[in-house]
Amino acid sequence: MALASVDPMARMAVVSRFAGFLPVLTLGARRFAAHVQDIVAMTLDDPGLTRQLADRDVVLFSTGADAALDVALPGAMRIEYRHIPDPGDIERLVMPVVTQANGPAARGRKEAS
Secondary structure, three states: OOOOOOOOOOEEEEEEOOHHHHHHHHHHHHHHOOOOOEEEEEEOOOOOHHHHHOOOOEEEEEOOOHHHHHHOOOOOEEEEEOOOOOHHHHHHHHHHHHHHHOOHHHHHOOOOO
16 A cells, blocks of 8 residues: 555665565566656665665665665655565465365375374
8 A cells, every 4th residue: 555655756766685586576566556657676785775765755675675774865755565465366366275175075085104
């Protein structure tokens, strides 16, 4: 909800602690703040981090990358991105598999010991 409320004219920085998570984080920013056009993405150890954050109105940071806030603009909106599964996907995709695995056929099976 915080990403959806970002001003469309805002300049956003996306900061991840791990390079491998940066694509997921950036995709999440673009999905939930699709109306924001000016987005830069970097890792916490990027040598240009301080320069990049100098004019950003919004800092979206992954859990563990909160050190980026030390160099963010004092009035910048700060949003921690916590990646959690979509409850709809859990209901639609995971629960049928779990329910099926715990069904009568699974209960009737005996495991070797």
